[in-house]
Amino acid sequence: MKKILIIGGGAMGSAFSIPCLENKNQVIITEPYNKTFIKNLASKNKFHSSLKIGLPNKLKFKRYSKNIFKNKFDLIVIALSLAGVDFIGKELKDLKIKTPLLVLTKGLKYDKKKNKLLTISHLLKKNYNASNVSVLKGPCLAKELAKKNKTSVVIASNNIRIAKWIGNLISTKYYLTEYSKDIIGVEICSAIKNIYAMIIGSGQNLNTSSGLFQKSMIEMKYLVKYFKGDEATVLGLSGIGDLYVSAAGGRNSKMGDYLGKGFTFSYAKKKFMPKDTVEGEQLAREIAPYILKKINKKKIPLMYHLLKTIIHNKKI
Numbered sequence: 001m002k003k004i005l006i007i008g009g010g011a012m013g014s015a016f017s018i019p020c021l022e023n024k025n026q027v028i029i030t031e032p033y034n035k036t037f038i039k040n041l042a043s044k045n046k047f048h049s050s051l052k053i054g055l056p057n058k059l060k061f062k063r064y065s066k067n068i069f070k071n072k073f074d075l076i077v078i079a080l081s082l083a084g085v086d087f088i089g090k091e092l093k094d095l096k097i098k099t100p101l102l103v104l105t106k107g108l109k110y111d112k113k114k115n116k117l118l119t120i121s122h123l124l125k126k127n128y129n130a131s132n133v134s135v136l137k138g139p140c141l142a143k144e145l146a147k148k149n150k151t152s153v154v155i156a157s158n159n160i161r162i163a164k165w166i167g168n169l170i171s172t173k174y175y176l177t178e179y180s181k182d183i184i185g186v187e188i189c190s191a192i193k194n195i196y197a198m199i200i201g202s203g204q205n206l207n208t209s210s211g212l213f214q215k216s217m218i219e220m221k222y223l224v225k226y227f228k229g230d231e232a233t234v235l236g237l238s239g240i241g242d243l244y245v246s247a248a249g250g251r252n253s254k255m256g257d258y259l260g261k262g263f264t265f266s267y268a269k270k271k272f273m274p275k276d277t278v279e280g281e282q283l284a285r286e287i288a289p290y291i292l293k294k295i296n297k298k299k300i301p302l303m304y305h306l307l308k309t310i311i312h313n314k315k316i
């Protein structure tokens with residue numbers, strides 16, 4: 001039995017606790033930010049308002065404070081959205097935490113000073129001195145994992161031994177883990193698929209969307225290679241696997257559909273999806289200053305066009 005701390009009690013962090021508990025680990029979840037999730041997790045039946053299920057009794061909830069790190073954990077899981085990564089990186093650095101980290105968060109960060117795009121593992125290592133970072137990505141709708149539907153994910157780490165050690169801790173009959181050394185490729189794919197899901201969603205019919213799907217794969221391959229990942233990763237769970245689930249249904253492809261119908265992003269967001277987080281939009285704003293300046297437009301025409309559509313609030 002190992003001790004696992006999950007930071008982030010949103011849909012994914014909470015769903016992730018289920019296979020961890022099933023594998024007889026002791027699991028503590030904490031939520032630093034969202035009052036609704038704190039209320040859900042602190043309640044007696046732990047009914048989660050996003051997942052619409054009661055979480056297992058064995059899941060322990062602790063209010064977030066620096067004191068939580070006084071306990072010794074075998075693994076710390078980061079399940080916050082991208083906006084929370086700098087916050088938790090700073091906390092872990094200040095407290096000199098050296099526990100192995102597993103990042104579930106998907107996204108990329110733009111380092112303005114250095115004019116560089118950083119993956120989350122790179123950011124945690126370079127800016128916050130984290131030394132032992134693995135990432136877990138792939139096609140996983142939190143609600144489906146919470147129902148124990150069969151789900152396959154990939155754990156990537158520079159040290160494959162650690163990736164496999166984590167896999168052994170968390171995998172179950174319904175939560176299957178693969179492994180990869182291509183941490184860059186896995187992180188790039190799992191971030192940009194949100195933008196390509198919007199592009200595919202804009203198609204308005206299956207023929208058009210399928211054509212956009214195929215062109216998206218070509219652009220994803222180009223981008224993974226550009227950032228020095230392994231092109232083959234695009235055909236893995238974090239690439240085509242995650243692109244499929246995001247394009248088939250989800251908030252990014254839904255927004256893409258509105259864009260394809262001729263609405264601007266701001267109008268569609270306000271009118272049809274006022275309460276939804278559209279991760280592809282957040283990522284588009286984050287990476288646009290880098291991508292639009294540094295990468296040849298002819299190599300990634302779809303990405304280029306979508307970034308411009310979002311940042312200038314234009315019709316597609």
Ligand SMILES: NC(=O)c1ccc[n+]([C@@H]2O[C@H](COP(=O)([O-])OP(=O)(O)OC[C@H]3O[C@@H](n4cnc5c(N)ncnc54)[C@H](O)[C@@H]3O)[C@@H](O)[C@H]2O)c1
Nearest residue numbers: 008009010011012033034080081083084104105106136140
């Ligand atoms: N790796 C996987 O298998 C997998 C699967 C699904 C989702 N995800 C990723 O997990 C992350 C969380 O997704 P979710 O579905 O749980 O979202 P959610 O909206 O249900 O939860 C978001 C979490 O981030 C926190 N947060 C939001 N803004 C914050 C801020 N400014 N500062 C600190 N914390 C903040 C919230 O409090 C909450 O804990 C996303 O990056 C998503 O892409 C990963």
